[in-house]
Amino acid sequence: MRLLKLFIIVLLLASCKKEGTQWQTQWLLPLVNDTLSLANYYNDSTLIQNAGQIEVNLTRQVLDLGLADLIKIPDTTISQSFQSNFTVNNVTPGFEFVNATKTHNLDLSDIQLKKVRIQNGQILLKIKNPLNTAVLFKIELxxxxxxxxxxxxTYTLAPGTIQQPTINTETISLAGYEIDLSGAQSLEYNKLQSKLTLQTDPNGPTVSLFNNQIFEFEAxxxxxxxxxxxxxxxxxxxxxxxxFTLPFMDKIVGGSLALPPMQMSIEISNGxxxxxxxxxxxxxxxxAQGVSYSLSAPSIGPSMYLAPAIGTWNTLQPSTMLLTFDGNNSNLQNYVENLGAQQDIHYQIQPNPWGNTxxxxxxxxxxxxxxxxVNAQxxxxxxxDGLTLQDTFDLNITQDLNKSHVNAAKLIIDxxxxxxxxxxxxxYxxxxxxxxxTVIADAQLASAALGQIDPTDxxxxKKSTVQISLPQSVFIDLNDLDQVVVSAAFSTTDPNSGLAIDQAIQAGAFLALQMKxxxxxxxxP
Amino acid sequence: MYRIFFIFLFVGNVLLGQQSIDLQLMGHYNSTGIVRQIPDAFFYGGTIDSAAIDKSYESLKQRNNFGLLMGGYVIWKSPWKLPLAKDKLLAEYQWTFSIGAQQYTGLHFSKDAFGLLFKGGLPYLGDTLQLNPLLLESTSFSKVGIGLSNPSTASSILLNFVQVQNHFAARLNQATWFQDDQTAQISLDLDGTSNLGSPSLGFGLALDIDYRFGTDTEEVDEQEFQLLVQNLGAAYIPSHQSYALNGTMQLSAMPISWWQNKKLDELGQQILDSLGFEKKVQSSWILMPASILLAKRINEEPIKKIQAYYGAQMLLRQSYTPFVYAGAHIKAKQFWQTGVGLAYGGFGGLRAQAYSILKFNNKQLILRSDNITLHNGASLLIQFRCEF
Structure with missing residues (x-):
């Protein structure tokens, strides 16, 4: 009897245990409404339309060097100083006690410049006066x-002392200045002269010049x-x-791509x-599979020589060289069809290959x-044929199954x-x-080859609806899942034979997507 | 609460003199259209299946009610009289004490709001859903009262100190939902407010008045009426969250580039901004859910075996419609009287009610339900009275 009472009590308590209130709802959310087309690439001449078809107009400047890239003058300091060998007493006001010229060498490695003109840049001047009267500095270049x-x-520097010389600094723009670096005899190179003149203040006192006073300028x-x-x-x-890496090419993980015959040229211009x-x-x-392929052609490997440009400022005519790659002289087509995302180029450019001729x-x-x-059309x-693009995205979505949560979902693509x-x-x-x-779409996103011509454009x-159902098991494991891989396999399938065939992209082609x-x-609750 | 109740019982038994204890426990929930399985799932747990949702949805009108009223109280009419001379007006009045708690939840909602909540948006593609009017009021409070009662008429008046444990009020003045069946674009137009009170922070005062009146004749079968006013008062909530929405939101499909640059939490904030979401902390006064009942009282010592009873009750809440009832009271045995009748209003429609009164010496037990048949809810009232 006691056991029966206990059983009844336990049964009553168990019946009082409240499980969560729950019900199911269905929702439809708009996600994406977009049209993917090649129209954005027309403006920068990537694509051109020709006879109702699209051509890739690959004209790109891959190298463009100017004077600043070729000849760089490093930040350089020149200085000139004066220090008397003995003490000079009774130096009268207005006395010019230094008038000296100095030649400086610019370190430009094997570059030997005679004349330059400065587009922009500046000179920072610093002068020091240790004399107890004002000194007129005159610096000539x-x-x-x-x-x-x-x-x-020129600058008149206030009196200073040996311990605390008076200092002045000034910045002057050199834009437009010409510099003759050929030295005093005009036969040298990388030479820069400076001339320093020092004069005591004409209105100052008579002073003494000691041998431990150093007058100096730095530029x-x-x-x-x-x-x-x-x-x-x-x-x-x-x-x-x-x-360099070509975008999207590293996402191709399988399949093959065949391209029509193509031609590419490289034009080198020396100004x-x-x-x-x-x-x-x-x-x-x-x-992406790690397969490397090298472009081979007669112009790959050997040195090519370009003559100097001719003319002057207004009449400058660069010398040019045109290298052509096609199916007859190279393996260009196979090179492109290797779908290499990682591109490596080794090259050399050498000025004056025969020296100072x-x-x-x-x-x-x-x-x-x-x-x-580079120019290619x-x-x-x-x-x-099963050309597979694959990309991986981080998945950082969590949900508590004890609270309101998503049970199942379906991605609908029109x-x-x-x-x-x-x-x-x-x-995946x-x-x-x-x-x-692994979740597979219920249908194929159909090719335009299966469709009909729209008289409006x-x-x-071809219209198609693709549904990707994400089952409940995905959402049960959702908290543990950390990545999703989206894989799309493309084929240019012949609607009649079912085999992959060459297909031209029609001008104005697009893919309109509406995802819900x-x-x-x-x-x- | 229970300890206090037992102390009351104990004290009531040991004191000598004319005194009584009333204990009442009641719980009602009802709706004009929602089938009972849905509120039962909220009270007892469980899955609400689509059949129950569909059945409720079909029986709903454009405007509907659902409500819950539960609580209990103890009233001790003490033997202590006021220290007044016998010829004074209140000389016969006894000190009376009470303690109780109550929960009120009322919901006024549209059929479309119910459908959207329990079915989701998918079944309503291409339809414009009118989500207003939507009104939700919920207040739970406890009270301790002191007052006077007249032992000869049973009239009484009590002043209660009220503590509000929870208060929530939400109102949607204007709300429409439209989802395009082609693009799935969602258009939401909202204008609403809500106030969420912090627990245990509201305090106030409320009056309970029980006034008995009737014919002055000395007939045994006289008609007696009762005006019962409960919880007539207000409470102050010094700090509570207030939310407001007033805006229009369009949730449409976006270009792929938009999704690449967007985070989900940014999207949530953007939606709230579109809807003009505002949040602030403020204080306010609230009116207590006062109840006013005017009823014909049952003559417990009738000459006739059958007598009529009727009454009407109002509650100071917008989500509560006036409640009326009427029926026949039958004296089956000396210790057992019963009654059956019909009730309408409150949170529900027409339904049957019944009760029984069991009397043993100076003790009386009343069991009553306002939801016997024709119901979309449940109701139970237990009242125990002991006079000694």
Whole structure:
């Protein structure tokens, strides 16, 4: 009997235990409404329309060097000082006690400049006076002139002491100044002269000049950029190894792509009045599978020589060289079809490959450029067979299953496709790099090849609806999942044979997407 | 609360003299359209299936009510009289003490709001949903009272000190929801406010008045009426959260580039900004959910075996409609009287009510339900009275 009472009490208590109130609701959320087209690329001449088809107009300047890139004058300080060897008493007011010239060498490695003009830059002057009367500093830079007027700086510096000399600093712009670096005899290079004149204050007292007093000036040439240079520009080769990644190409993880015959040219233009050697040592790409492919052509490997430009300021005519790559002289098509995301180029550019043959008469002007331009026009037609683009996104969504949460979801994609590409979509949900759930779309995003011509715009289009159902199991594991991989396999399938064939992209092609998310939610207030 | 109740019982038993204790516990919930399975799931837990939701939805009108009223109190009419001379007006009055607690929740809602909440937006693609009027009022409080009662008429008046434990009031003046069936774009137009009181911070005063009146004849079968006013007062809530929405929001599909640069929490804030969401802390006075009942009292010593009873009750809340009832009272046995009748209003529509009164010497037990049949809810009132 006691047992029965206990059982009844336990039963009553258990029946009082409240489970959560819950019910299910259905929602539809608008996500994406977008049209993906190639129209944005027309403006920068990436794509051009030709006879109703699209061509890739790949004209890109891959190298553009100017005078500032070729000849750089480092920040340089020149200084000149005076110190008497003995004590001079009774130095009268207005007495000129220094008048000295000094030549300075600019360290420019193997570059030997005779004349330059400064586009912009400045000089920072610093003078010191240890004498107990004011001193008139006169600093001349004989080779530095503006409109044929030499650079002269005068300043009266207040009296100072040996322990605390009076100091003055001043910054002066050198824009437009010409500098003759050929020295006093006009036969040298990289030479800069300065002349220092010191005079006591005409209205000051009579003073004594001691042998431990040092009068000094410093001139710092700072951030000097040239717009003209003449001399010998050296022969130091610029050896470069450049790497760059093509967007989206690294997302291709499978399948193949066949492209129509194509041609590419590289134009090298030398706007400097100096001889030039250029060499493309190697051009290699590596795709997402790690397969590398090198471009081979007669012009890859050997050195090519460009003559100096001719003319002067207004009549400058660069010398040019045109390299052509096509199916006859290169493996360009295979190179592109390797779908290499990682591009490596090794090249050398060397001025004056035969040394100072111009006898120091290399010249560069403000508008002198060394340019390398790539030009290719490729019909945008392709043959894709399961060409798979795959991208991984971090997944950082958590939900508490004891509170209101999403049970299941369905991604609904309504698409209008004017591209001749069909696509199969798959989502992989990952935890710690391992695939936990694979979700496959219920249908293929159909190719325009299966559609009909729309009389409003004359485009071949196909509408399709693709649904991707995310089952409850995905949401149960959602807190543990950390990445989602979106995989899209593209094919240019022939509607009749079912085989991948060459398909041209029609001008104005687009993919209109309308994505909605249908949610089944468990409400637990 | 329970300890105080037992102390009252104990004290009532040991004191000598004319005194009584009334204990009442009651709980009602009802709706004009929602089937009972839905509120039951909220009270007892469980899954609300789509059949119950569909059934409720079909029976709802454009405007509907749901409400919950529960509570209990103890009144001790003490033997102590006022220290006045016998010829004074209040000389016969006894000191009376009470303690009680009550929960009131009332909801006035539209059929569309119910559908959106319990079904979601998907079934209503292409339809414009009118979510207003939506009014939710919820107040829970406890009270301790002191007053006077007349032992000969049973009239009484008590002044209660009230502590509000919870107060929530929300109102949507204007709210429409439209979702385009092609683009799934959601258009939401909202104008509403809500106040959420902090717990245990509201204090106030309220009056309970029980006034009995009737014919002055000395007939045994005289008609007696009761005017019962409870919780007539106000409380001050010094600090509570106040929210306001007044704006229009469009939730539409966006370009892919927009999603690439957007975070979900930013989207939530953007929606709130679009709806003109404002939040502030403020103080306010609230009126207590006062109840006013005017009823014919049952003659517990009737000459006739059957007598009529009727009454009407109002509650000082917008979500509560006037409640009227009427029925027949039957004296089945000397210790058992019962009654059946019909009730209408409050939170629900027409339904049947019934009660029984059991009397044993100076003790009386009343069991009553206002939801016997025709109901969308449940109701139970237990009243125990002991005179000694």
């Amino acid at each position: 004989p080779g530095v002139s503006l409109n044929n007027q030499p650079f002269v700086y 710092l040439f700072k951030e000097i950029h040239l717009d003209y240079a003449k001399g010998y520009f050296g022969s130091q080769a610029m050896i470069a190894n450049k790497q 400097f009045k100096m001889a030039l050697r250029a060499q493309i040592e190697q051009l290699t790409n590596t795709n 111009s006898a120091g008469n290399d010249e560069a002007f403000a508008h002198s450029r060394l340019k390398v331009k 490729i019909p945008l037609a392709l043959n894709a 698409a209008t496709n004017a591209f001749p590409l069909a696509s199969d979509l798959v989502l 949900f990952l935890k710690n790099g391992q695939v936990w759930h 004359g485009l071949l289009k 998310l249908q949610l089944q939610t468990q409400i637990k």
